Amino acid sequence: MxxxxxxxxxxxxxxxxxxxxxxxxxxxxxxxxxxxxxxxxxxxxxxxxxxxxxxxxxxxxxxxxxxxxxxxxxxxxxxxxxxxxxxxxxxxxxxxxxxxxxxxxWIAGETLWSRLSRTGAEDLAFVLQYLRSAGSALAYMHSGGAVHGALSAETSWVTPTGRIWLLGWEWSVRAELPAGLEPNPRWTPTPPESDGVIWAPTPESDQWQLAATAFAAFTQEYPPADLPPLTLVRPDIPVSVAKVLARALKREPSERFHSIAAMLRELDRAVGSHTSMFTSGSMQAAMRGPGEGEEARLRWATGEDYEVIGRLGSGTFGSVWRVRDLSLAREVALKMLHPEVARDENAVHRFRREAQLAAQLAHPSIVPIYDWDSSGGVAWYTMELAEGGSLADLVARSGPRSIADIAVQIDQVLDGLSAAHASGIIHRDLKPENILIDRYRRWRIADFGVAKIPGEELSGTTGTPEFAAPEQLLGETQGSPVDCFEIAAITYFLLAGKPPFGTGDGRAILARELSGDVDLSGIAPDVAEWLKKGLAAVPEDRYADATAMRDAWRVAAEKAMAAEEHAPWWRRWLTSEVHLMPGDS
Structure with missing residues (x-):
């Protein structure tokens, strides 16, 4: 077999x-x-x-x-x-x-055939999602002059979160196919024009296979030669949707849509303004209104604009989700306030200000903010999805880093922080979890939720104890040296694999900070001196701001690396463009 x-x-x-x-x-x-x-x-x-x-x-x-x-x-x-x-x-x-x-x-999921065998026929929302995801991929291929040729429920994969992936790409390179090979007809629906002739896929045959796979998702079998009305088999399917599939399944290619893009546009018109809700979870949540869970509320509030893929993390005031922006066809991160927090108007105001602060800075080392909105008691903003996780993830995964590993990135982070300080903005909550890594391995500052802006005289306890400066833990007035302390603590964490003053009770951490009880052994002397100044208990003994700290870092890191026979890295970096990726803005 x-x-x-x-x-x-x-x-x-x-x-x-x-x-x-x-x-x-x-x-x-x-x-x-x-x-x-x-x-x-x-x-x-x-x-x-x-x-x-x-x-x-x-x-x-x-x-x-x-x-x-x-x-x-x-x-x-x-x-x-x-x-x-x-x-x-x-x-x-x-x-x-x-x-x-x-x-x-690596795709964690199963074929659509497997899913159909396991859970039965799909609902309308899932099939709409499938048509949009698979159809847009095929339209993208066709625009480049290529075809797939073997779309089926076997080459369509579904993740546990409902994301659609297309496989079977070996069939899309016909020029290199070994003689006599073609897709297995047992699993691949055969368009009428290909029955009994040499396999020669076209955009029209891809369209037919897309519709045939959607038909199979509804009925658990591919369409027979004598095609019955879909509404006869599945009375719950809207007539307008059934008509779109029936046209795409016409025996004569010339009677189908002139392109898959045209087919998808007709589908949009068929199902109306709610076409954007392409996940079953999104549509079901939208139909039943806000549910008890935070995810259900988010799906209900954002259903027409975003597909919720999964939770990325959660904190005291909010949570972060991986979502798909349906209008721009890209994955982004969405941060929302916890529903109980969102009842507080002051909390919503500060949350919106957090997004505005990050957006106005617009620096390569600060996570880009895309949009802010609220609906039905849910407030959120979207930002770039950090595919590399955070510095906390990096150390947990790979252990302590060397100076050579982090020299450029620390410089970049300090450069971004310099832009914030130049605008009078102080972050006040820098920690490994708030420095994110993008797909190009650039480090970016996130979460300006407790930032201080010009004109504010803020005190009060802020920050995360393991990385917070003494004046934060004491609730005293805080200026830019607070951020310098936190950057030094993060750098120590990267080099040593642990916070500089330990973990646990905030009072014990504060006592060690005030006594200067930090182990700098094993760290290159010049960098150790840089850390010692950055971690000073008295704000006036630290660097005045991120610019001064960045300049000192360049000297310390260069000396440390020169001792290890490294070239002066930052001069090469600053005088070249290797740190900028094509297409970045």
Missing amino acids: ATTDRPFRDRVTNKLPSHLANWQLPADWRWGTEGVEGEHRHYQEVVDNLGRSLSLVSSLDGDHEDWLHAEARNLAHLNHPSIPTTYYYWPRNAELQRGPGYLRR
């Missing part, structure tokens, strides 16, 4: 396949616990030296190396939310005992 003739659950394996048995992964990489067998490909989980799960895609036939390479090259040039990112191709290398294979994003 062919591999894809077996149910999905029987194709998931914890055993390394024989063709990978002699592979040698790079240092500090390891094999993951799961793999999936396909008809021509094997997808094996590997964990890289940053702790990320990736998918190693390899060919089951050693003679298919050119086909695999063409597939990887094609995927590497595609950029769409439903197309997994491809990172690297390993050619065959006998010396390294590695290759051929390519690395892409």
